[in-house]
Amino acid sequence: MSAAVALLRDRGTLPVVVADDAGIAAGLGEALKAGGITCAEITLRTPAGWEVLAALAADDALLVGAGTVLDTEQVDRAVDAGARFLVSPGFDPVLVERAQERGVPMVPGVATATEVQAARRAGLEAVKLFPAEAGGGLPALRALAEPFPGMWFLPTGGITAETAPAWWSHPQVLCVGGSWVARRDQLAAGDLDAVRAAAAAATEAYAAWREGAR
Numbered sequence: 001m002s003a004a005v006a007l008l009r010d011r012g013t014l015p016v017v018v019a020d021d022a023g024i025a026a027g028l029g030e031a032l033k034a035g036g037i038t039c040a041e042i043t044l045r046t047p048a049g050w051e052v053l054a055a056l057a058a059d060d061a062l063l064v065g066a067g068t069v070l071d072t073e074q075v076d077r078a079v080d081a082g083a084r085f086l087v088s089p090g091f092d093p094v095l096v097e098r099a100q101e102r103g104v105p106m107v108p109g110v111a112t113a114t115e116v117q118a119a120r121r122a123g124l125e126a127v128k129l130f131p132a133e134a135g136g137g138l139p140a141l142r143a144l145a146e147p148f149p150g151m152w153f154l155p156t157g158g159i160t161a162e163t164a165p166a167w168w169s170h171p172q173v174l175c176v177g178g179s180w181v182a183r184r185d186q187l188a189a190g191d192l193d194a195v196r197a198a199a200a201a202a203t204e205a206y207a208a209w210r211e212g213a214r
């Protein structure tokens with residue numbers, strides 16, 4: 001099992017965070033944990049993302065990765081900041097190689113069979129399916145996953161609390177990613193109660209799904 005699969009398997013939901021204010025870092029971590037979620041992808045789309053990444057990565061009770069990693073400098077900087085995994089919207093073998101050199105698993109985005117095949121050749125066992133809903137939703141995943149039985153998928157993009165269980169039911173889904181747990185507008189407004197409630201709902205939904213799937 002690859003390191004990415006070992007880290008992200010059985011987590012249910014991976015919150016994707018876009019932070020505009022680094023001041024929310026501590027409260028965000030506490031809100032996620034209070035809601036039973038112990039992982040997060042902090043995107044590097046905003047300057048505040050770097051600070052939030054470093055702050056949350058210092059919390060041993062959280063598994064924190066960096067998202068929207070677009071170049072090798074960001075790979076290095078994110079690893080130096082403590083990121084334990086890296087996510088990118090697309091597949092760039094140069095970034096994957098750099099991440100491998102740094103010993104941190106990368107989960108790059110794919111949307112086509114060509115990209116899955118290239119990711120497989122790069123030695124990966126897990127890829128992000130992006131954009132999951134706009135790219136064809138579950139029917140697209142079913143078709144794409146079939147020729148790659150050893151590949152795990154992290155669908156992200158357009159997934160909601162309501163649609164997550166259907167994605168979990170696909171046997172090659174590692175976990176689902178999404179911004180609905182820690183919404184950008186709620187973070188900007190400092191509404192950490194809303195984050196805690198959404199995290200708790202995601203935790204409960206995953207537990208209920210697992211119970212039913214058994």
Ligand SMILES: O=C(O)C(=O)C[C@H](O)[C@H](O)COP(=O)(O)O
Binds near residue numbers: 067069089156177178
């Ligand atoms: O830029 C990246 O590396 C990303 O991770 C993209 C995000 O996964 C999606 O933007 C989240 O999609 P929503 O849940 O629909 O908001």
